[in-house]
Amino acid sequence: MRNSTKLIILSVFAVTFCILYLFQGLNGSFDYALPRRGIKVMAMAITGVAIAYSTVIFQTITHNRILTPSIMGLDSLYLLLQTAIIFFLGSGHMIIVNKQVNFIISVSAMVVFALILYRFLFKGGKRPIYFLLLVGIIVGTFFGSISTFLQVLIDPNEFMLVQDKMFASFNNVSGELVWWALAIVFISLVIGWRYFNQLDVLSLGRDTALNLGVSYDKVVKTMLILSSVLIAVSTALVGPITFFGLIVANLSYQFFKTYKHSVLIAGASIMSIIALVGGQWVVERIFTFSTTLSVIINFIGGIYFIYLLLKESRST
Secondary structure: OOHHHHHHHHHHHHHHHHHHHHHOOOOOOHHHHHHHHHHHHHHHHHHHHHHHHHHHHHHHHHOOOOOOHHHHOHHHHHHHHHHHHHHHHOOOOHHHHOHHHHHHHHHHHHHHHHHHHHHHHHOOOOOOHHHHHHHHHHHHHHHHHHHHHHHHHOOHHHHHHHHHHOOOOOOOOOHHHHHHHHHHHHHHHHHHHOOHHHHHHHOOOHHHHHHOOOOHHHHHHHHHHHHHHHHHHHHHHHOOOOOHHHHHHHHHHHHHOOOOHHHHHHHHHHHHHHHHHHHHHHHHHOOOOOOOHHHHHHHHHHHHHHHHHHHHHHHO
16 A cells, blocks of 8 residues: 555544544534634644654654653653742742743743753764763753652642643643644744655664765754754643654554655654544543543553563564
8 A cells, every 4th residue: 555545544534533523422512612622633633743743853863763852851841840830939820820921931941951952962073862862861850850859848739730730631721822832833844844855864874864965963953953842832732741752653654664754754643643632532432531641642652662672672
């Protein structure tokens, strides 16, 4: 089966799940329920595309299919930021109450952190990409430790609000934030689109890419920044989803079996929409909100991650 045919089939499934989620059980309440469901579907689509795109390009520049951009510590920084605001300013502060202000501060903090980290590590000479990943792991662990320390000291009532920030949720997404996130993700995708051919070459390795005329360091820096922006937007919009990018990216590799990033990213993005919309439908209709979508994704993703590790160990 041609890859274009596979993309069409996946798109049909994605549209079907979206229609099912939007219209099932409306019972005539179009004015109230339909707009809210539409906002949630848009949030899931934006989040899915952002995570899928950032994960595929991140795995390409690191040449490792079991890594995700969350290894850079952005998720830990987001949680630390939310915990610190509630701990020092209280849950009634404007930064917490006003979702737009919280979104801007969260995205700005994560992007600035990523830029400072890349600037510091790439300054004064070339460093291997794995050195950057090692620093990201250490910094992420450091942020996580501070968050845990503050959560132990925080007021139990306000800890409930912090706990809500620990897991991704699509139930209370702000409509204005969705449009802001859509604009940022769209601009990022437009910028990244012209790098697809260079990413195809980049997947062959640094030396081969340099011999074929690709400006390796420039492309890597640009992709790292784009990946950080997309992860920052998706995290600030709905919360951290640890293993989701790992799942959809590797499923796309196995399903399409091609080196073309235009196909891989499109396939991973559509699979993300299917997984998020379909998963949210299961959470609402079958589990009746007794669990959250992020818990299911992290559980399945953790099992899949262990499978990938065992698979890699057998192949070496």
